[in-house]
Amino acid sequence: MIVLVLNCGSSSIKYKLYDMAARETLCDGIIERVGTEQAQLTQQTPGEAPLVCTEPVPDHSAGVQRMLSALTKIGGGPLGNLEDVQAVGHRVLHAADKYSGSVMATDEVRQAIEDSADLAPLHNPPNLAGIRACRAVMPDIPHVCVFDNALHHTLPPEVYTYALPYEYYEKYGVRRYGFHGIAFRSAFERAAHLLGEPVDDRKVVTLMLGSGNTANAYDHGESVEVSTGLTPQEGLVQSTRAGDLDAAIIPYLMEKEGLSPDGVTEMLNKRSGWFGISGVSADLRDIIEAAEKGHERARLALAIHARRARKYVGAYAAAMGGVDLLIFAGSVAQKAPSVRENICRGLGFMGLQLDPETNATVTTEGIVSAPNSPARIVVVQVDEELVIARDTVAVVEAQ
Numbered sequence: 001m002i003v004l005v006l007n008c009g010s011s012s013i014k015y016k017l018y019d020m021a022a023r024e025t026l027c028d029g030i031i032e033r034v035g036t037e038q039a040q041l042t043q044q045t046p047g048e049a050p051l052v053c054t055e056p057v058p059d060h061s062a063g064v065q066r067m068l069s070a071l072t073k074i075g076g077g078p079l080g081n082l083e084d085v086q087a088v089g090h091r092v093l094h095a096a097d098k099y100s101g102s103v104m105a106t107d108e109v110r111q112a113i114e115d116s117a118d119l120a121p122l123h124n125p126p127n128l129a130g131i132r133a134c135r136a137v138m139p140d141i142p143h144v145c146v147f148d149n150a151l152h153h154t155l156p157p158e159v160y161t162y163a164l165p166y167e168y169y170e171k172y173g174v175r176r177y178g179f180h181g182i183a184f185r186s187a188f189e190r191a192a193h194l195l196g197e198p199v200d201d202r203k204v205v206t207l208m209l210g211s212g213n214t215a216n217a218y219d220h221g222e223s224v225e226v227s228t229g230l231t232p233q234e235g236l237v238q239s240t241r242a243g244d245l246d247a248a249i250i251p252y253l254m255e256k257e258g259l260s261p262d263g264v265t266e267m268l269n270k271r272s273g274w275f276g277i278s279g280v281s282a283d284l285r286d287i288i289e290a291a292e293k294g295h296e297r298a299r300l301a302l303a304i305h306a307r308r309a310r311k312y313v314g315a316y317a318a319a320m321g322g323v324d325l326l327i328f329a330g331s332v333a334q335k336a337p338s339v340r341e342n343i344c345r346g347l348g349f350m351g352l353q354l355d356p357e358t359n360a361t362v363t364t365e366g367i368v369s370a371p372n373s374p375a376r377i378v379v380v381q382v383d384e385e386l387v388i389a390r391d392t393v394a395v396v397e398a399q
Helices: 060-071 109-114 124-137 150-153 168-172 181-195 249-255 261-272 273-278 284-292 296-320 331-335 338-346 356-361 386-399
Strands: 002-008 012-019 024-034 036-044 051-057 087-092 145-149 201-207 211-220 222-225 323-327 377-378
Touching: 002 060, 002 124, 002 386, 012 060, 012 386, 024 060, 036 060, 051 060, 060 124, 087 124, 087 338, 087 386, 109 124, 124 145, 124 356, 145 386, 150 181, 150 222, 181 211, 181 323, 181 377, 181 386, 201 296, 201 331, 211 296, 222 296, 249 261, 273 284, 273 296, 284 296, 284 338, 296 338, 323 331, 331 338, 338 356
Parallel strands: 002 087, 087 145, 201 323, 323 377
Antiparallel strands: 002 012, 012 024, 024 036, 036 051, 201 211, 211 222
């Protein structure tokens, strides 16, 4: 089955094309700066020079049209025509608590995504735009929605319920949903591959560390704790997101700074995190470089980031009654050995002992725990698109 995987963000469209029978990636690409006159498409087909094109892409519908044209472009795309595509898998942030697994993109499902847009205003509208644009061009093939929060439907009520008036949950769906579920599924699979044994019978803490960060507790095959909540804002310190903070800070700053609700949202999501602390960059590589040169606020940003992550590891170990495996995933977790070392510092008391020499050499995947460590520590590379493609095939075949 030839499967197209689509991930529409607020200003980007990521896509991958798979031949699932041959277990081959036929191409992958991205359109950046959607909604501008200088949108750029970059597409890589194995054995071919990259296709790079800059042109106006006013919206996601136009972006999808541009993507489909690139997939069939002579000398730049892997398809003879669009009829070769047999199914499309769409990454969708969530539809509240309506779906615990991947489903066909029926009218009812699309309506549920639209109804949940106020819970995910930066993600659900472009996700839905991608579904509509693809269905308009390819109406006769299956379209499947793979939800990023589906893994966390196993959270118990004492975890997903906020200590607010209960009517807000009943009326507006204000609860913890959790995110990065697709990436976590990939991380568990890669960890099992590296260890040579399944992880579904273990107590696992996973730190998904990129520009957006989420911590997860996975106890014998079920997600039982997750750091992100109603939105991706809660939890760990992220590139430009504040993560956990005293809620009273928000009205305090609104009064002091004259901020509107939109202004507060912008500040918490785009000017906070390690960027806000350091004043250097939203790219952690720049902050690490600055810290090595003695930049004090860069050092502070790294220390706060590591300490918050370490606290979550300890909290989740307590919630599960121990930890057998710590997984580092995401671009930051993979490529920054110093970040992993700082997070693991002091965790030996719970059986998590890092091997500093091995850790320093791993920048893609590998086991980085000490040989005598009671609990294992691994670094993995996730492939969300492959998880989406597999779910798409499974849903289509189940029909």
